[in-house]
Amino acid sequence: MARSPDRALDRAITALLHEAVQHSRAMRQVMSQIGQLVSLRINMLQGDGPADPAETALTELLSPLTKREKEVLDHLARGCSNRQIARSLGISERTVKNHLSNIFTKLGVGDRTSAVVKALGRND
Template sequence: MIRVLIADDHHVVRRGLLFFLKTQKDIEVVGEAKNGIEAVELVETLRPDIVLMDLVMPEMDGIQATKRIKMRWPEVYVLMLTSFSDKDHVLPAIEAGASGYQLKDIEPDELVNSIRQIMRGENTIHPEATTQLEEGLREEENKPHVQNPLTPREQDVLAELTKGKSNREIASSLFVTEKTVKTHISNLFTKLQVQDRTQAALYAVKHGLTEGSGQ
C-alpha cells in the first residue's frame, strides 16, 4: 500500500482527493493537514510514503514544509499539487526537494499515475511546469555571476562589502591591502554588471552570495 498524506488548506480539495484516492486499491490516505505546520507534524507521527502538498497555505507554505520534511525524513516523497505553474513557484518547489509538480486541473487517473511513478523513483512534472523550469534554468545560466564566476577572494570581498564594511575594514578582515580590496571591488562591479557598492550588495543578497568562500 502507498501511504498518502494530503496537505491543502481547502477542505473541498482535501475531500475530493480523499474520495477519489479511496477508490484505488494500492493507496491508503493516512491523514490530512490544512497547513504546512500540520503537514510536518503529521509526517513525524504518521510517516507516510508520499505527501500531496499544496503550495500556498497559511502559517507555513508548501515550500517551507517540503524543505523541513526532506531535511528530517528524506525518504518521504513530496508531490506538489497546486494552481501555479510559473517559474517563481516551480523552481523553489523543486529546489526544496519535491519529486513531482502537478497542477490541480490534472485528471484523477493522471494524478494516481504520478503518485505511482514517484514511488518507483521517477520524477513527474506537469508540462507547463516543465517549460517554466527550463526557462528558469536558462535565466539562471545567463546571470552575470554564473557567466563570470567570482574567484574565492572576490567572494570574500563581496561578503564583507554586503555587511556594509569600508575598504579599510575589508582589508583588515581579509589581511590584504586597501589597494587589493579596491582592485577586487572593481572586478566585482565588472563581473556582476553593477555600478556601485549598494547594487553589488543587493545583487549578493538576491542571489545568495552573502557568504564568503571559506578559504
C-alpha cells in the same frame, strides 16, 4: 560668557550630532543583518546546488567571481569599509579596490550597493 543665541545654536548642533550617531548605529545594525543574510545566501549557493530557477540564475551570476571576490562581497554586504575589509582579509586597501572593481565589472554594476542588491538576487 556665551550669549543665549550661541548656546541655542550649540544645543541644536549637539542634538543633530546625537541623532546622526543614533542613525549611524541603526544603519550599521541593519547592514550587519543584511550581511549575515547575504553570507548565508552565498554559502548556500556554494553548497549543494540550487533548488529552483531563481537560485540557478543567482548561482550563474556569482559563478564568475573568484573565492576572494566572494569574500570581499561578503564583507561588503556586511557594511564594511575598504579598510575594514583589508584588515579582515589581510590584504591592502588597494587590493580591496581592485577586487571591488572586478566584482562590479563581473556583476555589471557601478557601485557597492548595487553589487550587494544583485548578490541578494534582487535585480528587478
